Amino acid sequence: DTEVTQTPKHLVMGMTNKKSLKCEQHMGHRAMYWYKQKAKKPPELMFVYSYEKLSINESVPSRFSPECPNSSLLNLHLHALQPEDSALYLCASSQERGPTGELFFGEGSRLTVL
Amino acid sequence: AQSVTQLDSQVPVFEEAPVELRCNYSSSVSVYLFWYVQYPNQGLQLLLKYLSGSTLVKGINGFEAEFNKSQTSFHLRKPSVHISDTAEYFCAVSGNTGFQKLVFGTGTRLLVSP
Numbered sequence: 001d002t003e004v005t006q007t008p009k010h011l012v013m014g015m016t017n018k019k020s021l022k023c024e025q026h027m028g029h030r031a032m033y034w035y036k037q038k039a040k041k042p043p044e045l046m047f048v049y050s051y052e053k054l055s056i057n058e059s060v061p062s063r064f065s066p067e068c069p070n071s072s073l074l075n076l077h078l079h080a081l082q083p084e085d086s087a088l089y090l091c092a093s094s095q096e097r098g099p100t101g102e103l104f105f106g107e108g109s110r111l112t113v114l
Numbered sequence: 115a116q117s118v119t120q121l122d123s124q125v126p127v128f129e130e131a132p133v134e135l136r137c138n139y140s141s142s143v144s145v146y147l148f149w150y151v152q153y154p155n156q157g158l159q160l161l162l163k164y165l166s167g168s169t170l171v172k173g174i175n176g177f178e179a180e181f182n183k184s185q186t187s188f189h190l191r192k193p194s195v196h197i198s199d200t201a202e203y204f205c206a207v208s209g210n211t212g213f214q215k216l217v218f219g220t221g222t223r224l225l226v227s228p
Binding site: 004031033040041042043044045048050055056090092094096097098099100101102103105106107108 | 150165220
């Protein structure tokens with residue numbers, strides 16, 4: 001199983017809503033990532049978890065709150081988002097946490113904030 | 115800090131023709147280089163990577179890339195493209211220490227027509 005599964009695939013939310021994005025992998029990878037991809041732009045790193053601990057936060061606003069409940073799951077909690085936060089949110093995992101590892105990406109959750 | 119430049123935002127090509135997608139990088143330290151492909155409405159998939167050793171790297175789906183340190187380039191090539199190669203191609207770079215923090219280029223859309 002080389003899949004990274006993300007749910008939901010599409011999400012529409014208002015600026016006052018609270019919602020969560022979920023990501024799951026069963027490859028035994030110990031590093032997991034959240035990327036944000038705006039339309040026609042490259043992915044931008046948001047967070048890195050290594051061994052279930054937050055290792056990198058790329059100065060992401062606090063309205064995005066990541067959580068890693070166990071080694072297979074990664075959540076992204078969303079609260080009080082802005083319309084400019086509308087984007088494709090990609091989850092990825094890697095076997096190695098160092099700079100040489102291959103990232104395995106999910107298909108993404110497309111978020112629209114009204 | 116590292117950066118990547120993909121000068122061509124779009125490359126149209128006919129089926130069975132050869133193609134080269136250009137990538138130049140900038141870094142003050144040695145780097146690792148990657149090419150990822152993103153098919154419509156999907157996540158990213160690793161095509162190939164250069165870590166060290168032979169400068170000619172072969173990847174999946176018949177793609178190859180050549181690392182040129184003097185020209186700070188890592189161009190992607192395929193001798194004969196198929197319709198199914200139509201996708202967005204991202205060149206990416208990571209530093210040689212720490213976590214996997216990929217910096218992506220802006221992407222090149224490869225459009226293969228019959």
